[in-house]
Amino acid sequence: MSEPGKTKFGRCFIALGNGLLNFFQTVGEMSQLLAATILWCRAVFKNLDKVLPQMGKIGADTLPIASLTAVFVGFVLALQTGVALKEFGQEESIGAVVSLSMARELGPVLTAILVIGRIGAAITAEIATMSVSEEIDALKTLGINPVRYLVMPRFLACLTMLPVLVIYVNLVGMIGGAAVSKANFGVPFMVYIENVEEWLTFEDIAKGLVKAAVFGVIISIVSCHRGLATVGGPGEVGLATTNSVVFSFVSVYIFNYFVTRLWLE
Amino acid sequence: MASPAQAKKVGIFFIVGMVILGLITFRVEQVGRFFKKRDEYKAYFQGSKGLKRGSKVSLSGVNVGEVRNVSVEEGKILVTMAIDKGIPIREGSFAIIVPDFLFGKSYVDINLVPPDRPRLPLGSVIDSVDVPGFSDxxxxxxxxxxxxxxxxxxxxxxxxxxxxxxxxxxxxxxxxxxxxxxxxxxxxxxxxxxxxxxxxxxxxxxxxxxxxxxxxxxxxxxxxxxxxxxxxxxxxxxxxxxxxxxxxxxxxxxxxxxxxxxxxxxxxxxxxxxxxxxxxxxxxxxxxxxxxxxxxxxxxxxxxxxxxxxxxxxxxxx
Amino acid sequence: MVGIGLDAKETLNGTAIEVRQLHRWFRGNHVLRGLDLKIREGTATAIVGSSGAGKSVLLKHMIGLTKPDSGSIFVFGEELTGKTGMALEAIQRRFAMVFQGSALLNSLTVGQNVGLGLTEERRLSRKQVDDIVREKLALVGLEGKESQLPGELSGGMKKRVGIARALAMDPDIILFDEPTTGLDPVMAERIDTLMADLKNKLRKTTVIVTHDMDSAFKTSDHIAMIYEGKIIEQGSPEEFWRSTNPTIEQFISRFKRHGTEEGL
Incomplete structure (x- = not known):
């Protein structure tokens, strides 16, 4: 170890190798955590007291901010596409563009980003604090499995509530689009709605919801893992949180591509 | 430890979400059509132009049904359509595929003919015209x-x-x-x-x-x-x-x-x-x-x- | 001096925890280097040593929170090392641990913290749990604090809640990690008394990790010293006091001087 470590190249190589090994280890641990979490889901009905508050946090409590985001995204979508479509005299197609964009892509992805920032970061910070203050160890000594007590409720809450949140986001986004269509391009609501009905299918919505569920799994597992893996002092909590948010973002983007790709087959 | 208020909040959130989903689905899919009786017609085309199961079928622009199946048959594409009962498809009507290269949602359009023409029997083949697509x-x-x-x-x-x-x-x-x-x-x-x-x-x-x-x-x-x-x-x-x-x-x-x-x-x-x-x-x-x-x-x-x-x-x- | 022989007879006879040839590395540091230790049932053992000597690490190995790189640990004759899942939890159920920072869950009230293990176990009814919580809180002198949050308590009170939480599980062995560190002398005194009571009145086996020699002498009937990853000396407090081992002499010299002054 000391010999190659002396040259610049050697040090680079070692650093790169270690980084790669760490990454593999992290991914491996996350997969293990996911498997353990899924196994613990059998105990969901005994643990509703922990699952329900998490569901509340991720679902109902996130709804106002999610709606605010969604309505503005709807505005912008309608505005951007409206200007382009107006050139072809196709303003009534704004409904199709907004609804399809929201249902297929923007709804799930934007909600995921919001939940990462609001919930994922909080999960990591909370669990990381528990890790460094030995609360996780305390749970274990009390015969409480941290995966059951902490991870499973968050996992289930993300998995089930993210898609529900996306339904609201889709609706609010479409309403936002309708408002801009009417105000800026003079498209009557009924025309907008008819256009949405003509183009949007259940398949589009369902695919978006499946995406959201996948994102929910990613966010919960990444956030919990980064929290549980934290060792050291309170300074590590902030680091772990940043790490978790970045990791979640990148994972969501990557999985978004692959899930979308899957459906194009 | 979960307070009833929390459970209620989650419950309301979830149920309202499902209701919205249901309503949107009902509107966009016209679920009511599932209960409507439909007649089947066929048409042969040279190319499907992105037509697939569930694509819409319109009669001179008015939505009247959907595509049940798209299959290959003797060098042609057989499109089976389900059209609402009571919608008359008459002799002399022909079907075209209106391609949509923007959203990938092509549909079949059947033109109207004067009502004095005799009605086509159920399950029969509607004449078709292959309209060139934009690239053609x-x-x-x-x-x-x-x-x-x-x-x-x-x-x-x-x-x-x-x-x-x-x-x-x-x-x-x-x-x-x-x-x-x-x-x-x-x-x-x-x-x-x-x-x-x-x-x-x-x-x-x-x-x-x-x-x-x-x-x-x-x-x-x-x-x-x-x-x-x-x-x-x-x-x-x-x-x-x-x-x-x-x-x-x-x-x-x-x-x-x-x-x-x-x-x-x-x-x-x-x-x-x-x-x-x-x-x-x-x-x-x-x-x-x-x-x-x-x-x-x-x-x-x-x-x-x-x-x-x-x-x-x-x-x-x- | 108690020998550290490894007779099988002795292992089963009154030995609560036995550590054999425990090795552990931490980021390239060889912290525990073949440590042997035996803790007898119903005794209070103090493990002393300077900071970073590996005392807390040893404690976490005993309860199965971390796994050794080599060596083995037996709890009531049953091997702990290598066990996972339900088997590990079954052994862990015989333990309770009082953490250095008390490790209370901040989102739960004092009462919920104390009753946490029992509530999650789901063997007892809500009322039974509440009764136990009240009883244990009374034992540590915190009656009526059930509905307070840990954030509202002082360090000493938190530590006592931690002890109550450990007692609520009715364990055979209680591990204390630096119970008096960071407390004012009055509060430290109270904790010491509490720990002594646990041994004398409740007949629990206790293991106390500390560098507070005062606390060690007052609460334990057996003291073991960790130095460079091994137990270099162990015995009763009197034996320890009279030890001629230079490392121990150095370690307790400050306390001895203190004690002499008090004596004068």
Whole structure:
């Protein structure tokens, strides 16, 4: 170890190798955590007291901010596409563009980003604090499995509530689009709605919801893992949180591509 | 430890979410149609153009059903459609696939025919027309463009040749101006005519032709006359000679005359004389301008094409 | 001096925890280097040593929170090392641990913290749990604090809640990690008394990790010293006091001077 470590190249190589090994280890641990979490889901009905508050946090409590985001995204979508479509005299197609964009892509992805920032970061910070203050160890000594007590409720809450949140986001986004269509391009609501009905299918919505569920799994597992893996002092909590948010973002983007790709087959 | 209030909050959130999902689904899928009775019709197409199960079927733009199945059958695409009961599909209606390259949501449209036509029986095949898609249209337009370009070239050479013709230049020109050659040619033709005349009068069969000296003499004379012409020609002395030796000129001439005949004929009938076409530079320039405009338009379409594709990629990714 | 022989007879006879040849590395540091230790049932053992000597690490190995690189640990004759899942939890159920920072769950009230293990076990009714919580809180002198949040308590009170939480599970062995560190002398005194009571009145086996020699002498009947990853000396407090081992002499010299002054 000391010999190659002396040259610049050697040090680079070692650093790169270690980084790669760490990454593999992290991914491996996350997969293990996911498997353990899924196994613990059998105990969901005994643990509703922990699952329900998490569901509340991720679902109902996130709804106002999610709606605010969604309505503005709807505005912008309608505005951007409206200007382009107006050139072809196709303003009534704004409904199709907004609804399809929201249902297929923007709804799930934007909600995921919001939940990462609001919930994922909080999960990591909370669990990381528990890790460094030995609360996780305390749970274990009390015969409480941290995966059951902490991870499973968050996992289930993300998995089930993210898609529900996306339904609201889709609706609010479409309403936002309708408002801009009417105000800026003079498209009557009924025309907008008819256009949405003509183009949007259940398949589009369902695919978006499946995406959201996948994102929910990613966010919960990444956030919990980064929290549980934290060792050291309170300074590590902030680091772990940043790490978790970045990791979640990148994972969501990557999985978004692959899930979308899957459906194009 | 979960308080009832929390459970209630989650419950309300979840149920309202599901209701919204249900309502949206009901609206966009017209779930009510599941309970409606539907009739099945078929249509054959050359290509599916992105049509798939669940694609909409409209009757002159009004939504009346959906595509049940798209399958391949004996080199054609069989599209099975479910159309709301009570919607009359009559003889003489034909189905077209309206392709949608922006969202990938093509649909079938059936045109309306007067209500006095008899109704098609259930399950029967509706006539279909394969409407070219946008890309097909571009390809055809391209073909049309290149043939127009060829035509312009031909027209151009025709103009040059006609100009030379009038000035008495070149082989054909001289043919028109050189009286001597014309006379010889005329004589040969007259002699030939004599022979033909005798023959038609029944004054000899092929055998008679061989026995009858006088006839032979006449024929000989004709041949010798012809020989003189041929000799002159083979010497390549302007006129017909050149016409024979110079192959390119001949081909040009042939093409030019063919094309010119059609176009010029119309023009002569329309506006005036051959000379006018030849001398009238304005007309030619107009034609040139029109060509330039057309090329520009086509190039414009080509430039738009990738944009269209790009836009459709963006939208479909959303 | 108690020998550290490894007779099988002795292992089963009154030995609560036995550590054999425990090795542990932490980021290239060889923290525990073949440590042997035996803790007898019903005794209070103090493990002393300077900071970073590996005392807390040893404690976490005993309860199965971390796994050794080599060596083995027996709890009531049953091997702990290598066990996972339910088997590990079954052994862990015989333990309770009082953490240095008390490790109370900040989102739960004092009462919920104390009753956490029982509530999650789901063997007892809500009322039974509440009764136990009240009883244990009374034992540590915190009656009526059930509905307060840990954030509202002082360090000493939190530590006592931690002890109540450990007692609520009715364990055979209680591990204390630095119970008096960071407390004022009065509060430290109270904790010491509490720990002594646990041993004398409740007959629990206790293991106390500390560098507070005062606390070690007062609460334990057996002291073991970790130095360079091994137990270098162990015995009763009197034996420890009289030890001629220079490392121990150095370690307790400050306390001895202190004690002499007090004596004067």
């Amino acid at each position: 249209m571009l390809v055809r337009f391209d073909e049309a463009m290149s043939s127009i370009e060829t035509l312009t070239e031909t027209l151009e050479s025709a103009r040059v040749i006609l100009a030379r013709l009038e000035n008495g230049e070149g082989a054909m020109g001289r043919l028109f101006t050189d009286e001597e050659i014309f006379d010889e040619l005329k004589e040969a033709v007259t002699n030939a005519n004599d022979i033909m005349g005798k023959m038609s009068r029944g004054e000899g069969t092929i055998g008679k032709l061989l026995e009858d000296d006088k006839l032979f003499e006449d024929l000989k004379e004709t041949v010798s006359n012809a020989n003189i012409i041929v000799a002159k020609m083979s010497k390549g002395e302007g006129t017909m000679g050149k016409l024979i030796t110079d192959e390119t000129l001949f081909t040009d001439l042939k093409g030019a005359v063919e094309n010119a005949n059609i176009i010029l004929g119309r023009m002569v009938r329309g506006e005036g004389t051959l000379g006018k076409l030849v001398r009238d530079e304005d007309l030619y320039e107009d034609l040139q301008n029109m060509m330039a405009n057309l090329t520009e338009t086509v190039n414009g379409f080509r430039a738009i094409m990738p944009q269209g594709a790009f836009t459709s990629v963006i939208y479909s990714s959303f």
